[in-house]
Amino acid sequence: MSAKHFTPLVASLPSTVPFVGPEAQERARGKTFRARIGANENVFGPSPKAVAAMQEAVAQTWMYADPENHDLKSALAAYHAVAPENIVVGEGIDGLLGYVARMFVEPGVKVVTSLGAYPTFNFHVAGYGGELVTVPYRDDRENPDALIDMAKRTGARLIYISNPDNPMGTWWGAEAISEMIANVPDGSLLVLDEAYGEFAPESVVPPLDVSNPNVLRFRTFSKARGMAGARIGYAMGEAELIKGFDKIRNHFGVNRIAQIGALASLSDEAYLAEVISNVSAARDRITAIAEASGLSALPSASNFVAVDCGKDGDFARAVLGALIDQDIFVRMPGVAPQDRCIRVGAGLPADLDAFEEAFPKALARG
Amino acid sequence: MSAKHFTPLVASLPSTVPFVGPEAQERARGKTFRARIGANENVFGPSPKAVAAMQEAVAQTWMYADPENHDLKSALAAYHAVAPENIVVGEGIDGLLGYVARMFVEPGVKVVTSLGAYPTFNFHVAGYGGELVTVPYRDDRENPDALIDMAKRTGARLIYISNPDNPMGTWWGAEAISEMIANVPDGSLLVLDEAYGEFAPESVVPPLDVSNPNVLRFRTFSKARGMAGARIGYAMGEAELIKGFDKIRNHFGVNRIAQIGALASLSDEAYLAEVISNVSAARDRITAIAEASGLSALPSASNFVAVDCGKDGDFARAVLGALIDQDIFVRMPGVAPQDRCIRVGAGLPADLDAFEEAFPKALARG
DSSP: OOGGGSOHHHHHSOOOOSSOOHHHHHHHHTSOOSEEOSSOOOTTOSOHHHHHHHHHHGGGTTSOOOTTOHHHHHHHHHHHTSOGGGEEEESHHHHHHHHHHHHHOOTTOEEEEETTSOHHHHHHHHHTTOEEEEEOOBTTBOOHHHHHHHHHHHTOSEEEEESSOTTTOOOOOHHHHHHHHHTOOTTOEEEEEOTTGGGSOGGGSOOOOTTOTTEEEEEESSSTTOOGGGOOEEEEOOHHHHHHHHHHSOTTOSOHHHHHHHHHHHTOHHHHHHHHHHHHHHHHHHHHHHHHTTOEEOOOSSSEEEEEOSSOHHHHHHHHHHHHHTTEEOBOOSSTTGGGEEEEEOOOHHHHHHHHHHHHHHHHHO | OOGGGSOHHHHHSOOOOSSOOHHHHHHHHTSOOSEEOSSOOOTTOSOHHHHHHHHHHGGGTTSOOOTTOHHHHHHHHHHHTSOGGGEEEESHHHHHHHHHHHHHOOTTOEEEEETTSOHHHHHHHHHTTOEEEEEOOBTTBOOHHHHHHHHHHHTOSEEEEESSOTTTOOOOOHHHHHHHHHTOOTTOEEEEEOTTGGGSOGGGSOOOOTTOTTEEEEEESSSTTOOGGGOOEEEEOOHHHHHHHHHHSOTTOSOHHHHHHHHHHHTOHHHHHHHHHHHHHHHHHHHHHHHHTTOEEOOOSSSEEEEEOSSOHHHHHHHHHHHHHTTEEOBOOSSTTGGGEEEEEOOOHHHHHHHHHHHHHHHHHO
């Protein structure tokens, strides 16, 4: 036996990491970053209630977590006013996107997404042999009409959109997304990634309708709830769709400490509001820093800001490199013309102090 | 779109949980268990060093974990005297078995395991359309020769064995397993699940040879390291095989607190020795409790003991039910003649006090 006995599909896939982590960059550089504002993490961290609950839960690590995620699902159901049958909890949105790909994608199946949208979704689709069909951004936003049209034209089984969008931070209002949901063609499922939903104004997130079998909505504790390292997210949708996850999921895949922390986090809306306000202030400051260099930043409904470096992708890549050389961890969009921007996370004041100091130098070097 | 658009393979799978968790049983019963000794968890818990490291790590939960698991892999490489390229870290052995199934199994592929062996492995194989071929236990042990013969006869791509075995706790010595590895036919891969390896005498675990592409060895922090709820395990093998995991794994799937706890755990061999000694004493006590009722227990190299209830499966199931009615959580093998036994975990003294008190009553009722 050897690697040559992989299934033909798996053999055809590259060995890859969709994102190189900041730790790998630090190892390659031989020094740490002074500002970690590149992975859309929430530097304000989890609720103190969640921290306390997790610290207490550490002593219980000898126990597997409840594979049905019962308590957390019940709390989420109450929070969102849906039934527990409409919720699946999993190992972050990444893990859940992998399950969705497995449920719906096989060789020959087409999947529509935006060119330059979330690479991990693409990784999972390719991993099950799906054929990705992409639609360009328009005015730095994903293009719901074009995504739907392309799905109709190609008979795509999945359509991916993130709202607010990653990597641009742009968004559509609830009405536009509701219209998109209404227009999902028969035979397609809309994968609506709302990882950044809590950062957006209320008018951005359309009402939940879990009777609609044409959409799955993905949420996470990684962003506004500050628990990226805990690996816990959830999807909401029609009960029969949700039941599909039980056919394939790693039932004992969720960390017990994460489960308990997530549950505690849900009970601290005051802290969530504080985080959202801190993130909003940080976005404003990033915009001001861009403007101080005569540049502009895109409006953002997420916890990061796309700063338009004012020239082309090569220039922005050079600016990014010069920031990294100054120990500022940031990332940037991969596709033109969005790659004229760098993506700067809503850091702590000290993080943004460092960015403010480094950015003009990076522009000068770029 | 709807559930009817699942891939034909996924549509054919049942919505299931391979194991019903004790929490679900507690909810159904409306009361908690007084002894949780049914899920092969390690009641002695993680090393105090791991607990301290995890408690400190809680504050870092806002950061994703290093997707390359670099620090932990380096430590494991040193611990096992192999290269980091020979190790993949993942979301528990369950998660890694799912990846192995995905890497090697597609519809029509045959996989050999023992009848009554680990259900979660079977769940993953079935989940990728594999055809399970089973071999009976012999004298309550998995049967390496028969497994190899069946693999040769059927052209199986995977062969599963756990050593020490779950659910019986029995084992083969290192020589028998080395011989089994040597006899793996071309085109087959031996999935050697050593989740309970640390509890066994040293003579049970054969030396590592990561140049051999015919075997992958699975280890976990869930058992002797007391971190089942952390969801972190690893596999060791030939570098090209290990690289295959990078084609498909959920790169950000490992919890950051788990990573840090696992690393700390590796540095506390004194505590590990203490746990192993506690487990050994608990096994002896379970055996003594069985003997006090005129029964016998199987020798075990794991952290649980199969107690032979002396009659058939129906009787043992009744005994199990009577234990559960007395708030003792235990499980049992599912297949005859192993189902004449119940499987009792190496509990704390208080857990085993409760078992000792309840067991004779359960036998009387059974």
